[in-house]
Amino acid sequence: MGFLEVKDLKVHFPIKGGIFGRTVDHVKAVDGVSFTLEKGKTYGLVGESGSGKSTTGRAIIGLNKITSGNVTFEGNDITANNRSRASFRKDIQMIFQDPYSSLNPKKRVIDLVAEPLRNFEKLSRKEERIRVQELLELVGLSPESILKYPHEFSGGQRQRIGIARAVALKPKLIIADEPVSALDVSVQAQVLNFMQEIQNELDLTYLFISHDLGVIKHMCDHIGIMYKGRFVEEGTANEIFESPQHIYTKRLVAAIPEIDPHKREELKKFRLEVNTEYEQAYNDYFDEEGLAYGLKPISDTHLVALPEKG
Amino acid sequence: MAEKLLEIKNLKTSFRIRDEYHAAVDDVTLTVNKNEVLAIVGESGCGKSALAFSIMGLHTRAKIEGNILFKGEDIANVAPSKLNKLRGKNMGMIFQDPLTALNPLMKIGDQIGEAILLHNNTLSKSQRREKVVNLLQKVGIPRPEHVFEQYPHELSGGMRQRVVIATAIANEPELLIADEPTTALDVTIQSQILDLIKDLKDDMDSGIVLITHDLGVVAEMADRVAVMYAGQIVEVGDVLTLFEEPLHPYTRSLFNSIPNAHGTQDKLHVIQGIVPALQNLPRSGCRFAPRIPWIDEAAHEEQPILHEVKPGHFVRCTCYKHFKFPEETKEEQHHGVS
Ligand SMILES: Nc1ncnc2c1ncn2[C@@H]1O[C@H](COP(=O)(O)OP(=O)(O)O)[C@@H](O)[C@H]1O
Ligand SMILES: Nc1ncnc2c1ncn2[C@@H]1O[C@H](COP(=O)(O)OP(=O)(O)O)[C@@H](O)[C@H]1O
Ligand code: SF4
Ligand SMILES: [Mg+2]
Numbered sequence: 101m102g103f104l105e106v107k108d109l110k111v112h113f114p115i116k117g118g119i120f121g122r123t124v125d126h127v128k129a130v131d132g133v134s135f136t137l138e139k140g141k142t143y144g145l146v147g148e149s150g151s152g153k154s155t156t157g158r159a160i161i162g163l164n165k166i167t168s169g170n171v172t173f174e175g176n177d178i179t180a181n182n183r184s185r186a187s188f189r190k191d192i193q194m195i196f197q198d199p200y201s202s203l204n205p206k207k208r209v210i211d212l213v214a215e216p217l218r219n220f221e222k223l224s225r226k227e228e229r230i231r232v233q234e235l236l237e238l239v240g241l242s243p244e245s246i247l248k249y250p251h252e253f254s255g256g257q258r259q260r261i262g263i264a265r266a267v268a269l270k271p272k273l274i275i276a277d278e279p280v281s282a283l284d285v286s287v288q289a290q291v292l293n294f295m296q297e298i299q300n301e302l303d304l305t306y307l308f309i310s311h312d313l314g315v316i317k318h319m320c321d322h323i324g325i326m327y328k329g330r331f332v333e334e335g336t337a338n339e340i341f342e343s344p345q346h347i348y349t350k351r352l353v354a355a356i357p358e359i360d361p362h363k364r365e366e367l368k369k370f371r372l373e374v375n376t377e378y379e380q381a382y383n384d385y386f387d388e389e390g391l392a393y394g395l396k397p398i399s400d401t402h403l404v405a406l407p408e409k410g
Numbered sequence: 411m412a413e414k415l416l417e418i419k420n421l422k423t424s425f426r427i428r429d430e431y432h433a434a435v436d437d438v439t440l441t442v443n444k445n446e447v448l449a450i451v452g453e454s455g456c457g458k459s460a461l462a463f464s465i466m467g468l469h470t471r472a473k474i475e476g477n478i479l480f481k482g483e484d485i486a487n488v489a490p491s492k493l494n495k496l497r498g499k500n501m502g503m504i505f506q507d508p509l510t511a512l513n514p515l516m517k518i519g520d521q522i523g524e525a526i527l528l529h530n531n532t533l534s535k536s537q538r539r540e541k542v543v544n545l546l547q548k549v550g551i552p553r554p555e556h557v558f559e560q561y562p563h564e565l566s567g568g569m570r571q572r573v574v575i576a577t578a579i580a581n582e583p584e585l586l587i588a589d590e591p592t593t594a595l596d597v598t599i600q601s602q603i604l605d606l607i608k609d610l611k612d613d614m615d616s617g618i619v620l621i622t623h624d625l626g627v628v629a630e631m632a633d634r635v636a637v638m639y640a641g642q643i644v645e646v647g648d649v650l651t652l653f654e655e656p657l658h659p660y661t662r663s664l665f666n667s668i669p670n671a672h673g674t675q676d677k678l679h680v681i682q683g684i685v686p687a688l689q690n691l692p693r694s695g696c697r698f699a700p701r702i703p704w705i706d707e708a709a710h711e712e713q714p715i716l717h718e719v720k721p722g723h724f725v726r727c728t729c730y731k732h733f734k735f736p737e738e739t740k741e742e743q744h745h746g747v748s
């Protein structure tokens with residue numbers, strides 16, 4: 101049994117239309133994805149914008165309604181809404197992309213970080229203050245920060261306040277949705293290092309969502325590639341980056357700029373080949389609606405949405 | 411011999427903050443040749459956009475000192491009316507945020523059409539339309555005829571950025587300034603857009619100033635690289651030299667802080683502290699010194715200047731000779747190396 105299992109998850113949003121506001125169609129934001137997170141590991145969810153990454157993350161934590169499928173956390177079905185919700189709400193937390201808008205600007209740091217504690221634990225004022233100061237120390241902010249407001253911090257510091265909030269209840273799983281995409285390079289390094297440190301310290305599992313493949317490769321053990329609400333490929337970081345099998349993944353990986361100026365020509369040629377293959381094989385790899393087929397295993401860890409034989 | 415297109419000499423761009431001017435671009439000297447991509451890298455707040463805006467003459471309230479020669483003519487402080495002529499025809503700019511560049515109330519097709527009309531009124535309306543549709547197609551916009559009739563808010567971020575690029579290259583400018591043109595885009599789209607910029611350079615011999623913090627993009631695109639910190643150029647050199655032997659501590663710190671899909675770092679280097687706000691910038695001594703506090707004070711120069719260490723490779727100051735990361739220092743102590 102996996103730590104977190106997502107089975108055939110679908111999240112369809114209704115499109116309303118006409119004068120009666122009836123549902124005329126659906127956006128199939130997530131359209132049948134299955135994957136398993138291992139405890140203490142980092143699972144990366146990659147894909148271009150609009151491919152359904154955030155919706156997947158939000159559905160797991162209950163921020164988006166699940167259309168069908170299920171999510172099992174440590175053996176408990178957490179799709180069955182309301183039931184045992186409170187207990188897992190403590191265990192699963194989320195970090196958001198934008199450290200500017202995800203913190204309430206009118207609240208002081210102490211209230212921001214203590215908020216989850218107040219919801220779940222009965223602490224005295226003094227205990228609460230100590231806990232918040234410990235958390236701030238953990239994320240590398242001075243204990244005196246507790247009386248400040250979010251605007252008094254830099255972007256990286258704000259993201260760390262967000263992380264302090266997320267780890268306040270000692271969660272087991274953190275869903276990090278583009279946690280460093282809005283940050284400057286040096287700050288990004290700081291937050292990524294920090295996330296790795298607390299992962300070891302607190303034995304955390306991450307679902308790490310990003311469109312930045314450099315960041316994904318740096319952080320993740322396993323990776324799922326999403327396209328139009330479905331998975332096109334899943335494997336270890338090594339399998340995805342060194343031997344991608346689906347034409348979509350191949351094209352994605354080939355598009356990453358190499359940090360070696362000597363490789364320009366080689367890469368240009370390679371991209372041309374990959375793009376040609378992509379165009380030629382497109383109709384084999386995607387159905388009439390341009391959607392990927394189901395995943396088929398090609399090794400214990402590597403799964404690919406290979407063409408249906410027909 | 412490379413033909414000079416743009417020469418920036420001792421440029422100083424200052425903003426007024428509480429009755430005092432503070433330089434965001436401080437004594438920058440740079441050249442861009444025809445058929446060349448000059449990349450400018452640095453963290454946010456280092457003055458890259460302020461530099462780009464100075465070249466384009468887009469600052470409304472800044473004090474600009476020094477010279478900006480475009481094909482030999484000084485445009486640093488020319489009248490806006492004259493600059494308007496140059497802009498758009500001979501110079502194009504891609505902005506970091508596509509929304510600042512687009513008029514929300516105007517159809518996409520009309521915006522690009524207008525940019526063309528401003529510099530070329532020999533085309534008939536239908537010829538102009540055809541040209542716009544071609545441009546939209548060129549920047550990879552599906553169904554260009556349809557997008558022609560749409561408004562900016564109806565497009566996704568990636569599509570808007572392509573429209574901005576189409577506008578910037580509409581008149582085949584001799585100089586293109588691209589300010590983080592692909593930062594918010596997915597890699598496959600990024601790759602298409604970088605190809606377009608390369609085409610402009612190859613087909614038109616244009617000079618390109620490419621501002622980015624993505625070192626992969628630099629490695630793929632640049633002929634030369636300038637590293638900017640706190641308003642100053644701290645290192646300039648050709649791309650191979652800079653990637654093989656980066657010298658300035660800031661350049662090396664940047665290189666070590668970025669995760670790369672082809673790299674294998676375990677732990678990223680964190681540059682301590684932040685880029686100071688303009689009014690807090692140290693104006694004497696080394697501006698980067700506060701961010702490498704483990705380096706002995708005495709090692710820094712009083713007034714670091716750019717030295718040419720190899721033909722075409724300039725480094726501000728000499729500290730690089732002694733510079734080490736704390737990790738390296740620790741390791742040496744560990745192995746008992748003196
Ligand atoms: N609340 C919503 N209502 C309707 N459509 C939505 C909603 N949230 C997301 N979508 C749509 O679902 C698709 C997937 O979005 P998202 O999960 O945000 O993608 P990603 O995070 O990969 O960029 C997109 O087409 C998006 O417009
Ligand atoms: N119009 C302005 N007025 C005052 N300060 C400004 C203005 N534009 C930029 N600055 C300041 O100048 C410095 C450089 O900014 P910018 O050129 O935008 O940096 P970059 O593009 O490298 O991120 C920053 O400290 C910024 O706050
Ligand atoms: S010695 Fe020089 S450039 Fe180097 S960090 Fe110091 S003064 Fe700066
Ligand atoms: Mg998202």
Ligand SMILES: [Mg+2]
Nearest residue numbers: 458459460506
């Ligand atoms: Mg900028």
